[in-house]
Amino acid sequence: MYVGWNPYQYMARSGILKKWADKYNVAIKVQRFDYAPSLDAFVAKNIDACTMTNMEALDMPAAAGVDTTAVIMGDYSNGNDAVLVRRNLTLAQIPGRRVLLVEKTVSQYLFERAFVLNNLAGELKRVKYVNTSDSDIAGAFLSDTSQDVVVTWKPLVSQILKGKGIANIFDSSKIPGEILDLLVVRTDVLIRPDGSGQRFAKAVVGAWYELLGQMSKSGPEADKVLAAIAEASQDTLPSYKEQLSTTHMFYTAQSAADMTASAQLKKTMELVRQFCALHGLLGAKATSADDVAIRFPDGAIEGKPDRVRLRFDVSYMQMAAGGKL
């Protein structure tokens, strides 16, 4: 369970979502999944909306031809993803060593960005990735002290850092705004002729910002909400707060809308789609990154205009910001 997505669980339990769903006359069910199966279910069109990172939105549904629209820009990882080492290694010492990570995920993206930003891109070829399942990666790294490097995300990062002699040498706070957490909806659902898709999006967005408003207040009232969110996903308040401290939540709809409409998002998505293309994540057919195109709120398109598969839609966040929901 990832910090930026935990609120959805509470949103459903607390009745906030129900209130908004009733207002827009739609039925919404929140179902908790493990991350990978949730993506599979979304791609197989068993679910209408799903939380995922910007990278997975591109390389899972979009690359599999499922036209996808991001309606909520939830947060970005501001330290949640990290490169951890033993024996005080530096990035430059990693080539030639083994690195535990879940290959072809944001972990690998973060790791390779770290190398690029430190002018070590040429050395990446000498890094030996060990694909490690995320359910065992903490145990594997902590138990096997011969392993030098691991790249993973919170709460695993916090758990691993409790081990002896382990240091964080690079984390996502050094690439702010690049690992984004989105709520995406299938475009064909969103544009259903009876308008139910739009009502659905409005209800979810409305409920989301009502809850975030409660979370961002300070004092005991917000703590109560945070504790309930943590509890809904079997976490504790201190642990959840610690995770929030390395997550840049877009608490207001306006800030989320600004990020979605920004030039920075275009730069980020350019990096992400080149990463995906380089590692063959866009499928056998897509020979270049351009075959899975991305459309931004201002109409700009990265890739072939006739192959738009991922869209960023700022309108719902703007409606929320303008109090029009």
Next chain:
Amino acid sequence: MSLLQIHGRPGRTAAWMLSWFLFATGILAYFWVSSGRHKDNPDDRVMPTLRQMGRAFTDAVMKPAEDDEIAPDWDRQPVFTRMRNGMLWKDTTATGRRFLVSMAMLFPAVLLGLHMGMFPYVSLFFQRFVLFFDKIVALSLLPILFIAFGIDELAKVMLIAIGVAPTIVLDAFNLTRGVPREQIVKGFTLGAGDFSVTYRIVFKQIWPRVLNSIRLNLKGVMLFLFAGEMIASTDGLAYRIALLRRHMGMDTIIPYVLWVALLLFLVDLGMRVLNRRLHPWFKEV
């Protein structure tokens, strides 16, 4: 009609048709749904078409994995060289090596079972513990395995050994106990020592049955091997499947799964034939 009678005698055509019917319906149903999905979404990756799978499989056979160094003239090399550098070959040899090592580690398990069956002191020492150990779900103790064996090759092989060996020990033990006591007594009266009785009378009789029991445990071996490769690995068939799953590379995964099934079938067949050759008197297979 003798359709539902014990004495029914299906003819040649009926036998052929009946035994292939489920295959045919399965395949047809797959392609029917798949083509429907592709009409709806030409980029669908969940249920690839035959052509997509064919192309992905050829790529897997002929092309190196993407993270490997590619020789600049790789597409001009002879087919066999290309296959040897291909992704499928690399994965198969990696998995195959682990498989052979773990099969070799089952041999001591057979000997242990044999000695437990023959020598009361050995039996007392091991039996209760092995019985207990057999019921332990090894996969739930992974962190401890990581401490003891690291996370590399040794850990994967040990996972199989811990998962499958106790079953083989107990089976060999039971088979040994099943050898008629009279034969052992007879061996002694004819002047054989403890070890000649154990190896030349009992072992020879249980060996074909033990081979058979190993054969029936192949699937267990393979399951543990796959689990190990999915936990942490840099190569192997299950590693590739785990990796491809991350971006829905079903066009490669399905041929890979069929390839694994074929390999397992061949190993099974090989062991059956070997057993029949080595022990023509043994009729239980």
